[in-house]
Amino acid sequence: MSKNKGYISLFLLPTIVLFLIVYAVSLVVLVGTSFTEWSTGTKPIFIGIENYVKMFTDDSDFRRSLLNTGIWILLQSTIHVLIGVVFALILNMKQFYWKFARTVYMVPNIISGAAVGMLFLCILNPEFGAVNSIIRLFGVSDFSQNWFMDYGTSFLSVTMTWLPYAAIVSMLVLAEIAAISESLFESARIDGANEFQINLHIIIPMLRNIIGTCVILAGTSMLQKLDIIMMTTGGGPGNVTLNLPMYIYRTALMDNNFGYSNAIGVFLIIFGIALVMIYRGIFKIGKTNE
């Protein structure tokens, strides 16, 4: 056993070294410079917790980006995962269309986020976009809603570029369902349970761990959502669709304020860790069903 541990450590060594070089060093620099005033061409000057105080007391854009990020995390953790689980349960029935449906549903998830953003810019274009063109076919001749730039629809439009596309969740849940013993289903059918009851009372409770994992993945994906927002609204109109990653990008590369953007970055990391711990607590991930 100790021999195996030795080999295990040896094989883990390159990965640990890489992790330390790429992530750990970067993390230390990030945290250290978050307490400084630092811009390109100047040396970092220590200013204590000024950046952190400013975030919460004197920056309305930060507060708005935090609120938007929180809403998107909530929506992604609930509705997005729900869509994915329901789709997986439907696919599990293995009707004649299931393989085709599974493949088609994967398509939005295998295209890059930037490409999805560009696609939606065209689909939702006020002049020639598919959505407005279809609506005009139904008799509303002058319909030219600016989905991304209108205050009333921009947040929803941006959200819809990622919310329904839960193929990854579906695939993970489907794989977990496949691991459930067939004898359980047979016993339930013998006892007179229909498909809905089997889904509700047998399958879903056994999916606790994987659903919890999907909730964590979905929620934390919102902490790194930058590409689609950058391609579509850029965080606008105003700051309606601004999220934390977009705000970090703006602060670092537009305002040239690396110290402050690093402070927001540290906050984002802490926020993400807290989120994961909360979700693990809710779903009791890793604990067996009692």
Place this chain on the structure above:
Amino acid sequence: MNKSIIKSCLSMTMVVAMTASLIACGTNGTSTDTKAADTQVADTTKVETKAPVKLTYPTYRVGTHASAAFEKEQLAKFNEKFGKEIEVVVEEIPSDTAYNDKLKILAASGDLPDVVMGKNGINEILIKGNLATPFNEYMDKDAEWKSEIGDAALASNTRDGKIWSISDQKQIVGYFYNKEMFEKAGIKPAETWDEFMTNCDKLKAAGFTPLAMMTGENAWTTNLLLAAIVGSSDAGNKFMNTLHPTSFETPEMVAGLKQIQVMLQKYTTKDALGAVYANAANNFCQSKAAIIANGPWMIGDFSDKTKSPEGFDKKVGISTYPGNGSFSTYEVGYMIGSKTQEAKDAAAKFIKYKTSIEGQSIALELGNVNPLSDKVQPSDAFKQKYPLFVETINVGNKSTLNYQVFDSLVFPNVTDAWKSLYPELAFDKATAEEIAKKLTDTSAKNK
């Protein structure tokens, strides 16, 4: 026992191989072995076998960019002439935005390429951090190069006596209009801004959308209109020729924003809000809008069958802005980011070629770019193909009022802010005064 030794050896080999491959990923591929071998060759051939100096040159003038054709030609010609002494390692970056972001990160990490295009605030960052090499020494030694650039172009990029960048083109920007639409609406290019707004009403009454505007990216076509409005008064003209204005809360700016608000609400295409340059250009080229504020690099698009219908170039006219104004500025141009003297000299040589009479001629003929030097004149074939370009030069000569574009004057974060602020203005979520205040606050955030 033997099996155990073999297993241990194999494991160690795999671990070393994995570690080595991870470390090797980050190493530079340049080899000094060739150089070492070369120096062992006989003395008479020493100069010929000296390895060329490598220059790193990222460029956004690639793909479908309006300047891609002349960039490619300049690089090819430079390699023909100087390829044995200087090797230009080109990195293609697909957009201006991506270029700006990359250069800022490289500047922050102290890893600048040898030749940098200093536009969109990159020059400010390099100057502030003393990361670029001024050209004074090179200009002092090379009177011919200096005369090819011209004193005005050099002065525009000089700060505290140091020439930080060499411009590669002069911008003369008026606005293009669809002559056919103007004729049907019974109007001619406006001489005052009131007449300009009346013309927009008449175009609308005739069934045409007056303006091809955009608020995405850097809101280029919209900001040209705003700058021309602001720059048409004395105080506004001073503002539009002042670098890094700290306050946008001036009567001229507020009045200009109000006028832009009306334009965005009544006189432009439905997709103007959030539109990128391609949308605005397409709207004009496809005759969906009558007017577009833009520069001479667009002229080639009017006869490009992939962008405009056949014969569209005959329908396009060019005018000065009301008040007889035009944008007349020198581009920021190229900067030297090299660290070693050898690389600096090579970079200067590369930049010298690109901004020489030959380089300027290539840019003119293939990119419709206004040259710096009067010695560069369009060929007869060019004049015949692009008569509108000749008109552009006349616009520049005729105008009595000159101003600069916002991108040259304001901080990068202000350039980025327009895309968020114009929708607020267009949807009446903020007044012109409030937008002016937000611009001021944004400018103050710049470090």
